[in-house]
Amino acid sequence: MPDTTDRAARADEPAFRIEVDQNRFLPIGAREVHAIVGVTSHGPVPTGASVNAAEAVIVDTSGSMYGERLDAAKHAARAAVETLREGVRFAVVSGHTRAHVVYPGDGAGMARADDTTRAEALAAIGRLRAGGGTRMGTWLTRAAELFATVGDGVKHAILLTDGQNNEADEDFERALNRVTGAFVCDCRGVGTDWKVDELRRIDAALLGGGPGVIADPGDMAADFRAMTRASMGKAVADVALRLWTPRGSVVRHVKQVAPTVRDLTGREVERTPQTGDYPTGSWGTESRDYHVCVEVPPGDPGRRLRAGWVRVVLPGTDGAPERVLASGNILAEWTPDEGRATEIDFRVAHYTGQAELAQAVQDGLAARRDGDDDTATTRLGRAVALAHESGNEETARLLGRVVDVVDPVAGTVRLKPGVAKVDEMTLDTNSTRTVRTRPRQGGPDTGGAPVPG
Amino acid sequence: MTKVRTCPACSDRVAVGDAFCEGCGRPLPEDVGAVPAGHPDSVPTAPQASMSGAAPPDGPAPDASRGGTRPDLVPGEGAPTAPQVSLNAVSDERPGLVPTEGAPTAPQVSLAAPLATRSDPPAPPAGPGLCVWCPGRVGDGYCEKCGLLQPTGRDHVEVRTHAAVGVSDRGLRHKRNEDAMAIRVIDADAPHAPGVVCAVVCDGVSSSPRSDEASRVSAETGVAVLAERVRGGADPREATGAAMTRAAEAVAGIADSAGSAPACTFVSAVVDPATGTVTVGWVGDSRAYWLSGGPSSSASALLTKDDSWSEAMVQMGTLSREEAMRSANAHALIAWMGADSGEIDAHISTVTPTGPGAVVLCSDGLWNYYPGAQDLTDAVPEAGARPRDAARAYVSLALRAGGKDNITVVVVPVPPGGSRAGHD
Known part of the structure; x- marks a missing residue:
């Protein structure tokens, strides 16, 4: 259920767009809210x-x-x-x-x-x-x-x-x-x-x-x-992702998950006690996805909470004020309906898997270098299963140069002897590259608007 | 009344009752200037004139097992209803127990602190641009502090005064909130009845048309008449009778025809801090409870008796309470306010509980889940000490229990002691 906001951009700066994918429904008493925040910019080509x-x-x-x-x-x-x-x-x-x-x-x-x-x-x-x-x-x-x-x-x-x-x-x-x-x-x-x-x-x-x-x-x-x-092709620099969270909440993580996995959690620059900026660098015409996890105080059934308010902020230069170019809401709503509350959003699940895949590859290769073959086999096996499941063919192909795959579904593998160093390093450097999923289109969507009734 | 309060951290001016400083966001100590000096709530009270020995002069002893005198009004096990006790006059004072002026007892301090949330008048304090739940401002429909989506219309309403707090919520199943509530507090310097709290809760009968309108008209008319009468020096019982009559007329007045008559229940309380009396009036199945605030207080008790089919069955001895409540008719009303109700049989009852404690008015959206006075007391202990938290907690409990109906709760704290000896 994307929650989208567009802001009119000036002619010389890119138009940013935020889409939020999540299942906002939480079981009674739950605190953890997950969302994939997609940020897209359509920049004019600077000349x-x-x-x-x-x-x-x-x-x-x-x-x-x-x-x-x-x-x-x-x-x-x-x-x-x-x-x-x-x-x-x-x-x-x-x-x-x-x-x-x-x-x-x-x-x-x-x-x-x-x-x-x-x-x-x-x-x-x-x-x-x-x-x-x-x-x-x-x-x-x-x-x-x-x-x-x-x-x-x-x-x-x-x-x-x-x-x-x-x-x-x-x-x-x-x-x-x-x-x-x-x-x-x-x-x-x-x-x-x-x-x-x-x-x-x-x-x-x-x-x-x-x-x-x-x-x-x-x-x-x-x-x-x-x-x-x-x-x-980059049109703007020092773009920040600004995250507001409700009083009493904790930002568990802010991770870029596409095109590469990058944990930005520790990079927060506090703006107010409830607002922090996460640096995203320079932007041209491109699209990046972020996995945001916020722990919020649990609310009563039926209450809807803005668990996170995400904005794309361009810093002011030469004394000009900063500009907010897009915004989106991460929501939470508590429901006694377990079916609704336990459904995991497809994109959240996908990117959770991609981040785990990157970690499994890196853990497995580190264990392999350290001579811990058991751990290496387990972790690289897990990586094979995750790559297979998520359709990350590039990582699956690179894994195939390091392990012999017995069962890609179960993640059963054997370490290959005599692996070329370049293959190992290529797998390592590519481990953080993720396969993208598109936001789901259509369907009943209320975005950030209150539901009547 | 006005009272300047400042944040100890940044010296920004803050509103009475704010939990956080709007300027710097720091939490504020709850007791700073929470109760304006000279307010009746801060006047030391004495425990006295408990309900012991209170004889029901006109109230029928409902049944033999529960009849007779009931010292301390301790409800018997499984006896959630209280006899309609009416206390003629509470005049006997116990000078020996009166603390010296200006020396409030300890429990009073903790009680007084959360009392003041917003100043009079008791309109919903969450004015335009302010959050319903916290002192934050609202932007884009969400509170900038707590993040909650702001309710529309009557979906969630909170009324906060320094002397009483009401919370009304649509619940989870109903399309709209057909409950209504109203609170008035008589000015502390009024010649008559200073500091008296008048509160009304009404529950629109869902089978009737425009029942949301009925409950609103009834609650507003009822509380206006109550306040007007007690301010003019009327006895609370007389005022309650007048209020119910006028409220019933007002509800009947909005009917298009007798066949299409908006209808609602009614329960009111007049809590007089000077005499310690609590006068309740009701028609229908909305309830008033006395909730004990400590071991030295009068025991918790239900102060009303439902005008419902199930209660009638129990009173006639036809069914046990459990059997009656299981029936599909359990909630069928046998009396209500509306053009089609005929002459209403207004019940009025007065008790003089020994505090600390709280008088709680509620619709069946709450008591369906917590029927017994002790259930309510156990669910939110010392409700009177933190009326706002308590009212919210009750609504929260009802929502968590299923929120099948609209939920409305008004909590009127009663400080330690009974009547305020020497005050008037």
């Missing part, structure tokens, strides 16, 4: 003077990149620069033991994309040399400094690495905390010597689209071009 975007390309130039990988990385970085729209601010960072801005140069801030600057950047990329260590925290810190020079707008970075981060964990953590929210970052790992968990931490802090494996360096250019193009 010319309306562009207020910045792009940083961070290329790992540590010693291990020497040779074919660095050549591929140069090719990819060039592709990214060529994809930049006219007028976009940009920089190219060479990451090794330190971070060196190879274009437009250390201390020069960010360049404005035009034919001249693009050509200069391509030449600078050609001069990249491999040598030194891998210090991702340092690279990201430098990127944040660059983005700080360009004011508001959509800020995006691409980070490419081939190795394990060589910073003390607390230094890395401190750097991540410092740069969180400063820009959006998509991470790519080439080869199999990098750590999925490390890129996942960066991705989580910087709201990327999920880390990705580049198995074949030859694919790198196309991938960079696609990421840059997607970034150029």
Whole structure:
């Protein structure tokens, strides 16, 4: 039962739309309310003077990149620069033991994309040399400094690495905390010597689209071009999902569940005692789903509660007030009718399963790395069953490279011996990608309106 | 009456009875300025003039087993009805038990605190833009604090005064709320009957047309006449008689014809804090109860006797109470207010319970689930100490029990003691 609100948008900003899917009926005494909040934006394609975007390309130039990988990385970085729209601010960072801005140069801030600057950047990329260590925290810190020079707008970075981060964990953590929210970052790992968990931490802090494996360096250019193009399509930055909850309630979780699983619960910024903002990064024309769970004080039979009021909020820039672009209600209504109260909404069930699938894959692979074959078999088996049940064919296919599936329905599997590292890493990085369900259409729907009678 | 109350945290001005500061959202201590000084509720009372020895001068002893004198009016087991006790005058005082002025007893403090919710007049305090359930404001139909969808029309109505609280709810099965209630509190500085609480609950007879209108007209007329008469110095019994007569006339007046006559029940209470008397009047099967607030109080008792087929069967000795209640006719009324009711036999009864406790008026939407006075007392102990919470709790219990009918509950707290010796 979608609860939909549209707000008229200004010409230069995207129109957002919120749809809420849930079973609002709860058994008497129940507290937990679940809902899938679908957020869709239809952005006008930003062009010319309306562009207020910045792009940083961070290329790992540590010693291990020497040779074919660095050549591929140069090719990819060039592709990214060529994809930049006219007028976009940009920089190219060479990451090794330190971070060196190879274009437009250390201390020069960010360049404005035009034919001249693009050509200069391509030449600078050609001069990249491999040598030194891998210090991702340092690279990201430098990127944040660059983005700080360009004011508001959509800020995006691409980070490419081939190795394990060589910073003390607390230094890395401190750097991540410092740069969180400063820009959006998509991470790519080439080869199999990098750590999925490390890129996942960066991705989580910087709201990327999920880390990705580049198995074949030859694919790198196309991938960079696609990421840059997607970034150029972003029309607004720092969009927040604002959640109001009733007095006496507790937000159990706010998770992005499509296109990837990302737990935002700990990212809440309190606005009022009953309202918090959850960062969602930059938006172009796209659609994302969120699973919200709120624990509310139980109400009397027949009472209807707004258990959550979800709004899409665009921050005000240059002193302008923030703008609410869409809103929707998460409801709760207590009923003695057990049939109604116990029915689980299809989309809530689906995404609950997708989140469990991601966790099962990650648990299983971690157990496998640790040599705990029993746990690995159980968890990966569970993952196979969930992927099968939910029609997540991509994850099912990737699981098939790591386990032999005996019974996909029951989740009976055997661990494969001699699994290729790249297959394992591909499964790991893809585990958070979910299969989407569409909101159900039609049917009796009252949305947020009171029912007469 | 006005009383400025401020939030201890942010010094924002807050309304009397608010649980939370609108400014900063912090919970407010319940006892801060809850009862305006000088209000009768804050006058120390003395336990006295209990119902012991109260003889029913005109009330028939309903049956031999329950007849005679009943010290303390303790209802016998399985005897939910009380004889129609009428107390002529409560004049004997017990000076020895009167606490000194300005030294309220401890139970009074806890009782007094939740009393003041909103100031007079007792219109529904949830005015436009305010939540029915909490001090929050309403936007988009939902309360910005508690989140509840606001009811429309009479689906859920709360009346809060400093001296009585009423809650009326549609329930879960009925399309509309055909119950009605009204409360009036006589000003504390009125020459007659200061601080007297007048309350009426009416239940529209669902088989009659426009019964929602009947109950509303009856309750409003009844309470207006009650208040007018006691304010003018009339005896509560006389006032009750007049109120019922006028209410019945008003209900009869809205009928299109005798064959299409809106009808309702009626139960009223006049609670006089000065004399400690509780005068109830009724027609039909809406009820008044005395609910004990502690071991030193008069025992809980049903103060009315239903004008229903089942009660008649029991009184005639034809059926046991259990058998009668199982019958399909159990709830059939044998008396009501309406153009087709003929001359009504108005029942009036006066008791002088020893507090603390509460007088509760309710429609059968509540008492169907909690018929006995002790059932109600056990379900919400010390209802008089927190009348608003209690009234809501009773409605909540009835909803949880099935909410098959409209539910209306009025709770009038009675402070410790009986009449207020030396007050008048």
